[in-house]
Amino acid sequence: MDKLDFIKKAPGYYAIAIVSILARKDNNGFSLTPNQIEQQAGSNRVVFQHDGLWEAAIKILLKAGALEVMPDDFGPHLYSLKPGFQPGPWITGLPRS
Secondary structure, three states, X not given: OOHHHXXXXXXXXXXXXXXXXXXXXXXXXXXEOHHHHHHOOHHHOOOOOOHHHXXXXXXXXXXXXXXXXXXXXXXXXXXXXXXXXXXXXXHOOOOOO
16 A cells, blocks of 8 residues: 555544444443554554544544543643444544555
């Protein structure tokens, strides 16, 4: 995959990873920091070290109405899924190969 394809597609994959982690039953609707989201990626670890890709993924999820963001002046923002969010429809708008 060339760099332009990667830049085009990667935010969608980040968004899917973020939603799948936030939707886990063990998170029970709690808000998580980006570091906590990355830690929960476990053995299928997605490295959220690329700030630009993280921000692009967050924009996708905000546009889809998926996220609630709690800004924190003293630490990282906290993220949670909006109650009742259904992940299906927004995925169809992601870039494909």
